[in-house]
Amino acid sequence: MADTAKVTSLEKVVIRFSGDSGDGMQLTGSLFSNLSAISGNEISTFPDYPAEIRAPQGTLGGVSGYQVHVGKKVYTPGDLADILIAMNPAALKVNKKHIKPNAIIIIDEDAFDESGMTKAGYKTNDPIAELGLGAAQIIGARITTMVKASLADSEMDNKSILRCKNMFSLGLLCWLFNIPVDNAMHLLENKFKKKPTILKANLKVLVDGFNYGSNTHASVSTYHIDSTEKQKGTYTDVKGNQATAWGLIAASEKSGLPLFLGSYPITPATEILHELSARKDLGVKTVQAEDEIAGVCTAIGASFAGSLAATSTSGPGLALKSEAINLAIMAELPLVVIDVQRGGPSTGLPTKTEQTDLWQAIYGRNGESPCVVIAASTPADCFDFAFIASKLAVEHMTPAILLSDAFIANGSSAWRIPNMDDYPAIHPPFVSEDMKSYWKPYFRNPENGSRYWAIPGTEGFAHRVGGLEKDNKTGAISTEPKNHQLMTNLRQAKIDNIAHVIPELKIQGNPDADLLVVGWGGTFGHLYSAVEALNAEGEKVALAHFNYINPLPKNTAEVLTKYKKIIVCELNNGQFAGYLRSKIDGITPLKYNKVEGQPFLVQELVDHFKTLLDD
Amino acid sequence: METNNYTIKDFKSDQDVRWCPGCGDHAILNSIQKAMTELGISPDQTAVISGIGCSSRFPYYVNTYGMHTIHGRATAIATGVKTANPELTVWQVTGDGDCLAIGGNHFIHALRRNIDLNIVLFNNEIYGLTKGQYSPTSKRGFISKSSPYGTVEDPFRPAELTFGARGNFFARTLDVDLKTTQDVLIQAAKHKGTSVVEALVNCVIFNNGTHSAISDKEFRADRTIILKHGEPMIYGKDRNKGLVIEGFNLKSITIGENGMTEKDILVHDAKCEDRTLHFKLGTMSGDLPVALGVIRDVEAPTYDREVEKQVKDVQEKHPQIHKLEDFLRTLETWEIK
Numbered sequence A: 001m002a003d004t005a006k007v008t009s010l011e012k013v014v015i016r017f018s019g020d021s022g023d024g025m026q027l028t029g030s031l032f033s034n035l036s037a038i039s040g041n042e043i044s045t046f047p048d049y050p051a052e053i054r055a056p057q058g059t060l061g062g063v064s065g066y067q068v069h070v071g072k073k074v075y076t077p078g079d080l081a082d083i084l085i086a087m088n089p090a091a092l093k094v095n096k097k098h099i100k101p102n103a104i105i106i107i108d109e110d111a112f113d114e115s116g117m118t119k120a121g122y123k124t125n126d127p128i129a130e131l132g133l134g135a136a137q138i139i140g141a142r143i144t145t146m147v148k149a150s151l152a153d154s155e156m157d158n159k160s161i162l163r164c165k166n167m168f169s170l171g172l173l174c175w176l177f178n179i180p181v182d183n184a185m186h187l188l189e190n191k192f193k194k195k196p197t198i199l200k201a202n203l204k205v206l207v208d209g210f211n212y213g214s215n216t217h218a219s220v221s222t223y224h225i226d227s228t229e230k231q232k233g234t235y236t237d238v239k240g241n242q243a244t245a246w247g248l249i250a251a252s253e254k255s256g257l258p259l260f261l262g263s264y265p266i267t268p269a270t271e272i273l274h275e276l277s278a279r280k281d282l283g284v285k286t287v288q289a290e291d292e293i294a295g296v297c298t299a300i301g302a303s304f305a306g307s308l309a310a311t312s313t314s315g316p317g318l319a320l321k322s323e324a325i326n327l328a329i330m331a332e333l334p335l336v337v338i339d340v341q342r343g344g345p346s347t348g349l350p351t352k353t354e355q356t357d358l359w360q361a362i363y364g365r366n367g368e369s370p371c372v373v374i375a376a377s378t379p380a381d382c383f384d385f386a387f388i389a390s391k392l393a394v395e396h397m398t399p400a401i402l403l404s405d406a407f408i409a410n411g412s413s414a415w416r417i418p419n420m421d422d423y424p425a426i427h428p429p430f431v432s433e434d435m436k437s438y439w440k441p442y443f444r445n446p447e448n449g450s451r452y453w454a455i456p457g458t459e460g461f462a463h464r465v466g467g468l469e470k471d472n473k474t475g476a477i478s479t480e481p482k483n484h485q486l487m488t489n490l491r492q493a494k495i496d497n498i499a500h501v502i503p504e505l506k507i508q509g510n511p512d513a514d515l516l517v518v519g520w521g522g523t524f525g526h527l528y529s530a531v532e533a534l535n536a537e538g539e540k541v542a543l544a545h546f547n548y549i550n551p552l553p554k555n556t557a558e559v560l561t562k563y564k565k566i567i568v569c570e571l572n573n574g575q576f577a578g579y580l581r582s583k584i585d586g587i588t589p590l591k592y593n594k595v596e597g598q599p600f601l602v603q604e605l606v607d608h609f610k611t612l613l614d615d
Numbered sequence B: 001m002e003t004n005n006y007t008i009k010d011f012k013s014d015q016d017v018r019w020c021p022g023c024g025d026h027a028i029l030n031s032i033q034k035a036m037t038e039l040g041i042s043p044d045q046t047a048v049i050s051g052i053g054c055s056s057r058f059p060y061y062v063n064t065y066g067m068h069t070i071h072g073r074a075t076a077i078a079t080g081v082k083t084a085n086p087e088l089t090v091w092q093v094t095g096d097g098d099c100l101a102i103g104g105n106h107f108i109h110a111l112r113r114n115i116d117l118n119i120v121l122f123n124n125e126i127y128g129l130t131k132g133q134y135s136p137t138s139k140r141g142f143i144s145k146s147s148p149y150g151t152v153e154d155p156f157r158p159a160e161l162t163f164g165a166r167g168n169f170f171a172r173t174l175d176v177d178l179k180t181t182q183d184v185l186i187q188a189a190k191h192k193g194t195s196v197v198e199a200l201v202n203c204v205i206f207n208n209g210t211h212s213a214i215s216d217k218e219f220r221a222d223r224t225i226i227l228k229h230g231e232p233m234i235y236g237k238d239r240n241k242g243l244v245i246e247g248f249n250l251k252s253i254t255i256g257e258n259g260m261t262e263k264d265i266l267v268h269d270a271k272c273e274d275r276t277l278h279f280k281l282g283t284m285s286g287d288l289p290v291a292l293g294v295i296r297d298v299e300a301p302t303y304d305r306e307v308e309k310q311v312k313d314v315q316e317k318h319p320q321i322h323k324l325e326d327f328l329r330t331l332e333t334w335e336i337k
Helices: A025-038 A089-098 A114-119 A143-150 A158-162 A165-176 A181-191 A196-216 A240-255 A270-277 A292-304 A315-331 A358-363 A381-396 A406-410 A481-500 A521-536 A556-560 A575-583 A602-613 B025-039 B055-061 B074-084 B096-102 B104-113 B158-164 B178-190 B217-223 B276-282 B303-317 B324-328
Strands: A007-010 A012-020 A042-048 A063-071 A081-086 A099-108 A137-141 A222-225 A233-239 A259-263 A285-288 A308-313 A335-341 A372-375 A399-405 A412-416 A464-466 A507-509 A515-520 A541-546 A548-550 A566-570 A590-593 B046-050 B065-068 B089-095 B118-123 B169-174 B195-200 B224-227 B241-246 B249-254 B290-297 B333-336
Touching (some): A012 A025, A012 A165, A012 A222, A025 A042, A025 A063, A025 B333, A042 A406, A063 A089, A081 A089, A081 A165, A089 A114, A137 A165, A143 A158, A143 A165, A143 A196, A158 A196, A165 A181, A165 A196, A165 A222, A181 A196, A233 A240, A240 A259, A240 A270, A240 A308, A240 A335, A240 A381, A240 A399, A240 A406, A240 B324, A259 A292, A259 B074, A270 A285, A285 A292, A285 B074, A285 B303, A292 A308, A292 A315, A292 A335, A292 B065, A292 B104, A308 A315, A308 A381, A315 A335, A315 A399, A315 A464, A335 A381, A335 A406, A358 A372, A358 A399, A358 A548, A372 A381, A381 A399, A381 A481, A399 A521, A406 A521, A464 B055, A507 A521, A515 A521, A515 A575, A515 A602, A521 A541, A521 A566, A521 A602, A556 A575, A566 A575, A590 A602, B025 B055, B025 B118, B025 B178, B046 B055, B046 B074, B055 B065, B055 B089, B074 B089, B074 B096, B089 B096, B096 B104, B096 B118, B104 B158, B158 B169, B158 B195, B158 B276, B169 B178, B169 B276, B249 B276, B276 B290
Parallel strands (some): A007 A222, A012 A081, A099 A137, A259 A285, A259 A308, A335 A399, A372 A399, A464 B065, A515 A541, B046 B065, B046 B089, B089 B118, B118 B195, B169 B195
Antiparallel strands (some): A012 A063, A042 A063, A042 A412, A233 A412, A233 B333, A372 A548, B169 B290, B241 B249
């Protein structure tokens, strides 16, 4: 191992990988986060892609980033980076605002030539001074030159050689963080199993990067990141969108229903379609529909035919699907609708995160049209909530809207591969043979108000459903006033009843808090980190974080009315706060809102909560 | 042939049919029920999907599985039903507004995919349920409540649209011609892939007589031709007219005049892959008779079966993956002990 004299121990560290889109920074970042996880660290990552698919090389618009937070008690990808890897001058300039003043900055000195500096629009030839990075520790290495020398004897062309630059920085980081280079070699061997030439080159450059750090003592100190006691098991790195896709598959297996996805590509939800269309090995059927409406409509058709049916989209797509979702509400068919929220309104900020679709999910349909609305809060728990959305949809014969967002959908965290025995069964409420003589389409289970499901092909249960109001007994079309009122009430009661089968709201942090922080969905990591930080400083703060939105957990009013000071924090202009006020008499929560297309920063939350605690 | 134990009663629901007296839809309903009876597929294995409009009330009247959905979307919903369970026989009942205006996108994409649906397009060239606005099949200049000075737009011709979207089955019938209707419906149902049957129906209230120039008994034989695969294209009250090719166009001739004999007359080939002549036949009007019967009937891979086949092929290639957990363990993982 490196014989650097000084090893500094850190509880956690935020590293930002940055370079041109083609520099392989996403791969380097994810390899590093996996290496850290293997060493027993918690990890949370977030990619920062440029909006353009292929912006010109070396320009500010082409900078692609990947932030990794590793260590103990890691719940977010981190606010500002402790370490920045900048493969060119543009990357350095773009990321200036994302790093701490005393950050360590690793740069490829070769890229800071006249051409690179000009493309990035520098006015002087001293980027450090120009950007005011005087307090930072710069580790400059001639990475391009060294990689070229390293691979001079290989048969590879120049372009392929340059592609290996990212492995040099990974090697350097392994040295800096005292990660055994063997671990990294092992990961690469798996990654490039089928490409021996590329593997060989990458391994060589990786080791050279490691040795460079070790030989030159490139930094005054190296670091050791504290590991945490984690539950035993097999772990993998999972993104929210993948976890969502897999949660649906898990629900399909538990319910015995084949899985069907009808979807239309839309940022940032498309990866769910990608993942499920690749899972034909597990029997998943996907239709890439002609539009958003057809996406949900094919799913409704598949649901009618007896599949666990889902559609995935983002805000603009959810708007297009509203009418069809109402058909599923009226026909009382199970349907999972996944809305990976992005910045709106209209096309808005397609690659950025927001929580601005909440009201659309709860209210955005004509008529009295209640349906289940739940929200996932971390990349990994997208799996659980996709599973739960499916379970509620199927068992209660209703659409269930699962709200994810660009932040958790693209972000990743370590995830223990679950044992499916630990997940509850899903019981589709199929008609039974004995019902044949008296069953009608809107005949209900008295326990939960759900109707029974007769799928085409079931002998003796041929029936018709549709968007027109039906008689509650015969199932025939009805415009009878009292019947419409009754059916409206029954549809509402069916959703309200779900409050009895979902978990109660739990308080995290100090139950005797002076301030109750309330949040929902993808902001969990930031809110929880802020609450923990304040409690560590001796303040009394608690967090009530919601995953179940409609219906709300049945103890919501009881919990919220206990606290004198409540602040609802969300990435919109106060939608959940307004919803809570409409549901719970007498509460007047404070609000903390942000609509910048960006997640909260833990620090801004801490600072704001402090001002409230000082009142 | 399998023995068929169904009678028409098995396909009639207990609901009163509420179309206007004299509406052409009644005849099509009856013909579809007869076709279903003759096809001998169980009502429990049959799904009828509709959108919105007069004709879309249809599912309530047949005793099969059915869904009366939302405007324009029946094609997409039926696509989901059939993809999820290719064993079902799926009918879609739709109108000129539902299918070609609000639902146009789904219609062309169903045809492109060639999903095995039997689409019955009730074309009365009017919006009836909203009480009389022009539709995408109304003729240029058509006067209606929403076009009091006449329309200034051309109509779709469903055959042309079907072939343009690469459709492989198209038939046309008249509400008053029960025999042809039943005959083409059976062929449509037997066809694997998207089949389109355009039923020219009369709206007795808002567009009465829109098809009478060809449907009235006195003109019908001379102004329509019933095409049958493998048979010469002969028509007319006296069965003495026929179709021939002249240059790039079709031409109507009289047998015995100008030296024309039956041998000169085209023989209908519905199975021809090339759509050119089907295009011509499907759009005949004016001096040429309107074509009824099956104009095109070409087999091609169907979407629903191809999806199923791909799933099976992939599963065979990965025999070790049965459950989600099997798949998850193929990912890059690490152990915490």
